[in-house]
Amino acid sequence: MPVLVMKFGGTSVATLDRIRRAAKRVGVEVAKGYDVIVIVSAMSGKTNELVGWVNETSPMYDAREYDAVVSSGENVTAGLMALTLQEMDVPARSWQGWQVPVKTTSAHSSARIEEIPSDNIMAKFEQGMRVAVVAGFQGVSPEGRITTLGRGGSDTTAVAFAAAFNAERCDIYTDVDGVYTTDPRVSAKARKLDKIAFEEMLELASLGAKVLQTRSVELAMRYKVKLRVLSSFEEQSDTAGTLVCDEEEIMESNVVAGVAFSRDEAKMTLVSVADRPGIAATIFTALSEAGVNVDMIVQNIAEEGRTDMTWSCPNDQVKRAEKAIEDAKQAGVIRFDELIADMDVAKVSVVGIGMRSHTGVAAKMFKVLSNEGINIKVITTSEIKISVLIDRKYMELAVQALHDAFELEKAA
Amino acid sequence: MPVLVMKFGGTSVATLDRIRRAAKRVGVEVAKGYDVIVIVSAMSGKTNELVGWVNETSPMYDAREYDAVVSSGENVTAGLMALTLQEMDVPARSWQGWQVPVKTTSAHSSARIEEIPSDNIMAKFEQGMRVAVVAGFQGVSPEGRITTLGRGGSDTTAVAFAAAFNAERCDIYTDVDGVYTTDPRVSAKARKLDKIAFEEMLELASLGAKVLQTRSVELAMRYKVKLRVLSSFEEQSDTAGTLVCDEEEIMESNVVAGVAFSRDEAKMTLVSVADRPGIAATIFTALSEAGVNVDMIVQNIAEEGRTDMTWSCPNDQVKRAEKAIEDAKQAGVIRFDELIADMDVAKVSVVGIGMRSHTGVAAKMFKVLSNEGINIKVITTSEIKISVLIDRKYMELAVQALHDAFELEKAA
Incomplete structure (x- = not known):
């Protein structure tokens, strides 16, 4: 079955109700015939709380311990999302980074993903599991210690899974409904883009647009992963949000995108x-x-x-x-x-x-x-x-x- | 160097300040020449919060996902305790159950410890590390999934580590200063016992005394682990608390202990x-x-x-x-x-x-x-x-x- 990656950010899983709403969206894609890999962030506020504790304990902290502490928020959401899906009769289980394993460098608190073996999860898909819920933002170093990928790293986790599993698309659910020509708070005329090229998204991300982590866009561009940014608070549809894709897929575009x-x-x-x-x-x-x-x-x-x-x-x-x-x-x-x-x-x-x-x-x-x-x-x-x-x-x-x-x- | 196991319960690590106080006690034992294994519980209230979320999400929950969620509280404390010790210039690092690994049965949410290989931590002690901080209450199943040992399971983790590392003693820090002849709230004449035999402690634990988890006492008795129960809120001393030990070590005792x-x-x-x-x-x-x-x-x-x-x-x-x-x-x-x-x-x-x-x-x-x-x-x-x-x-x-x-x- 084709694989779809769906990533839910902190605000999209902030409460049990929102996790349930996100799970329903996953259910819709499963019903369409996808095997789904769900990447989850920590419930919003949790990571900040953990980072605060680490900073208060040790201002010049050991990044290995920082990672061990800060990664725990995603584990909670992953388990709760798997349970929610099971309640909806969707066969699902959770994976923590080390269980997949998401192999990263040893650059703690800003590690880079090196490899994601797909056999472990694929074997479960073949046995009838329909959703693998993976804790985002985290991995495991060659020394067997927990690493994290830097703030916003769950976007990168999602794109890396989409690349490793040759996913049809990687949907990033967030609290905005797509990429705009500019910030709507500054110009009332700002318009949501249906499509944007990887290169443009990359420039916008590094110039201050906070929709996607820059690294996730780089990775999507390198592996030609179709990325879609959309809101988890709006109606579900196949054309919602903004598709970040290869420029060849954009038939017509303005000279200036944003x-x-x-x-x-x-x-x-x-x-x-x-x-x-x-x-x-x-x-x-x-x-x-x-x-x-x-x-x-x-x-x-x-x-x-x-x-x-x-x-x-x-x-x-x-x-x-x-x-x-x-x-x-x-x-x-x-x-x-x-x-x-x-x-x-x-x-x-x-x-x-x-x-x-x-x-x-x-x-x-x-x-x-x-x-x-x-x-x-x-x-x-x-x-x-x-x-x-x-x-x-x-x-x-x-x-x-x-x-x-x-x-x-x-x-x- | 001789090994000492010190276990801190939820109230003893409830805040960053209390973690600091606990770390100071660990520092004192390190200064005496012990290599210390610290077993930590989740900050008090955290496990209940996580259990609440699981129950609300899925009343008939999948125990494997319950374990994945509920074990996260101990990971946070372990990292924070390691950072606190490092701030005090005590070489320390944290271990999660799967990293040791604490090998358990697959009986999720009430797993039993089967083996704790000591080589991983001992190698670090030999390289100069003085404190291994281990997340209590958790382990890993033969299938590579996270397990938990049941409520109060951190006591059992502590005793199992003391047995595996042939520790000189296993100190259980809690919010009471020892084992009493009876509950001081019922009899004002209740007296703290300096020593109590394993068998007596086992009977008292299963008869309703809530100081120690029954299984931890059984395990201590089987492996002849000297257990000491003491308060993390009182002055530190070598004779504080109550020693739970083999009856041969108790020279004189009342006919009735409690x-x-x-x-x-x-x-x-x-x-x-x-x-x-x-x-x-x-x-x-x-x-x-x-x-x-x-x-x-x-x-x-x-x-x-x-x-x-x-x-x-x-x-x-x-x-x-x-x-x-x-x-x-x-x-x-x-x-x-x-x-x-x-x-x-x-x-x-x-x-x-x-x-x-x-x-x-x-x-x-x-x-x-x-x-x-x-x-x-x-x-x-x-x-x-x-x-x-x-x-x-x-x-x-x-x-x-x-x-x-x-x-x-x-x-x-």
Whole structure:
């Protein structure tokens, strides 16, 4: 029988009633003839409670013990979901990560899945079991210890199972009904997309859209797993939600698929740095070693052997960046006049695979912003994305203006 | 290095603060030179919450899923305890049942431990680890599924580890400071015992003293594991609590060690049963198949081929017993005049290994009760115990009178 993977996030299994509602959706797919692998998160709030206890006990915790504690929430949901399905006369059982086993690296609290043998679960499907409920977010290391995959890791578990079992589709049930052209709280004209390409979803996920974990999209793209994002709180239908798929499967699409934004950005500028070969490497090695996630980088044209170096990074890493640069100055490896941090910036991006074949998207974006009197501080581009850093107070205005200008409220 | 097993019950690990207090006690034993195996229960209330969810989801639940859900509470405490010890610079790590592995039978929700290989943990002790924190109450079946040992099963886990690792002692930390001659809430003269023999503890545990799970005492007796019961809320000392040990280690002891009682008893009498060979077997098979735990049994002398049959059982099983007897009557296998249930009875017992060598204990007990005007309804005896069923309203009076008469307030 064809295999379907269904993943339910924390809000979709937050109470026994919601678990029952989720189980009914599983029942519908079983009735259609699928063997279903259900991936569950912890009941919402549980993982935060466990993480809180670990942090209070040991701020610099042993990640192996963190994983042992934090993984327990998913085990509870998996057992309860299996029991709920059994009550509905659907043959089901639960699996914890180590029982499958979901083999991962030893990078505790951010492990990567290396292999998921399918024989154990397939044998049960052949014996008549219809649903395998698997605790998401967790696996087992080569040393036999429990690992976790990082926050949002259950999405990755789901996609990895879909790949390992050659599933027809991987449905991600969450509390939103799909992927939107932008956040509906910022633009009332935001429209739900029926389909979006893997590459676009990947850019949107890494630019701040919180629907799917970035790694799960990467994995889906690599193994060509059809991903569907949909709400567990709406009516069930075959066309609900947004399908994340290969671009070949999208017949028509707008040049721009969506507008993403991130409020938590800071812009830092190192004024009048001595411009010599290797200076960029020196600066960004220092920042990287201090754990600063540098995003955009701009280097001005040098004048008289000196230049300005500008970068953006998350707001809450500015202090760390300042210390790293100050340390490098003390050590004599960088010389500069001043380090300026601008905390009141935001990043706005337009994303779309159509950009590959359409020119003029960047020019149009800059013109739209200019018409609104919004000054662009930093620009970066990739093949299917243009991002700009602007004053934070203009962020909503910029998103709305771009959404209008690219006519995202209309389907292609 | 010698191995010590320390078990902390739910109230002893109910909060992060209490886990810290427990960890400090472990630290003291490590400083003395012990390699310590710590067995932890779930934080108090957690297991009840999980059991509640399972019952609400599926009243006739699959015990395999029950075990998968209910065992998760201990995993949380084990990880938090290991982290707390690490914060105190004590090298520690946690183990879940399947990681040791604690091999059990497949009797889910009441599994029995079959084997605990010690090599895995011993290897870590040899590498310098000082504390192995093990999640109590759980194990793994031959099929690789999680099992639990029944309520209070962490005591059994602790004793089984003490046996497997040839531990010097097994300390059970709980919310009472030891085993008393009787419940201090009933007799103000109740005295904490410094030592008690396994056999006595076993009788007291099965007669209603809730300090230790009966199976853990059986196991300790079989493997000669020195058990100590003590409070995690009192000052630490080498002589704290009560040592449960082989009777040879108890130099002097009172003839009677303690007075136990149980309020939740009922007396049932089948009036005028046809007295024929096999009638007792017929009655008690019917009751046993209905799940009635019959405790005491008395058969009167037969007159004219008819007799009365009396037994005691827990109060809340009376309805079930009545139905079983009624069914047997309908089926024509028993004939009788009347079935009388007396719900207002209590069982009072005196226990002591000294009874083996001292005569007259029973006579003294009956005389004491008679002096107080208390009528005895049923009597049973074993080698080291005498139990009587009396009207419940006299229970406290009987316990106090017996405690006084056998001078239990005085140490031997």
